[in-house]
Amino acid sequence: MINKVNYLLKKSGLSITPLRKEVLAFLLENEVSSLDDIKKNIKEFDRVTLYRTIKVLIKFKIIKELSFENKKFLSLNRNINKSSDSFEQSVYFYCMYCNNLTFLNNKIISFDIAPDYEVHQSESIISGKCNLCN
Numbered sequence: 001m002i003n004k005v006n007y008l009l010k011k012s013g014l015s016i017t018p019l020r021k022e023v024l025a026f027l028l029e030n031e032v033s034s035l036d037d038i039k040k041n042i043k044e045f046d047r048v049t050l051y052r053t054i055k056v057l058i059k060f061k062i063i064k065e066l067s068f069e070n071k072k073f074l075s076l077n078r079n080i081n082k083s084s085d086s087f088e089q090s091v092y093f094y095c096m097y098c099n100n101l102t103f104l105n106n107k108i109i110s111f112d113i114a115p116d117y118e119v120h121q122s123e124s125i126i127s128g129k130c131n132l133c134n
């Protein structure tokens, strides 16, 4: 896990800091997380530093921000280093009862897109009732 985190940071040209490592390790483990859960789980750092770190990771496209029903979620950016003519779309399930977002690992859809189109973001969100609320 730590090797993968270091690799992601190095590949993007970012220096490895304890907080960057911790945010990425948390997202690797959880696939997708709400901003609130990240704040709850990463306590040793003050909020300003945490927000700054998240912004940098988004700017360097290592992670991405998803907004749904006014709630913010963060996920690893799976399209990193993918050319835009063939990319994978991540599918998430949003539970309207507990407001949790789950990454559907087995439901990555691959698309072909004309080369004169440039893909900036690619995800689908399916909403409904999750297994825990059902």
Ligand SMILES: [Zn+2]
Pocket (backbone or CB within 6 Å): 095, 096, 097, 098, 099, 100, 129, 130, 131, 132, 133
């Ligand atoms: Zn639920």
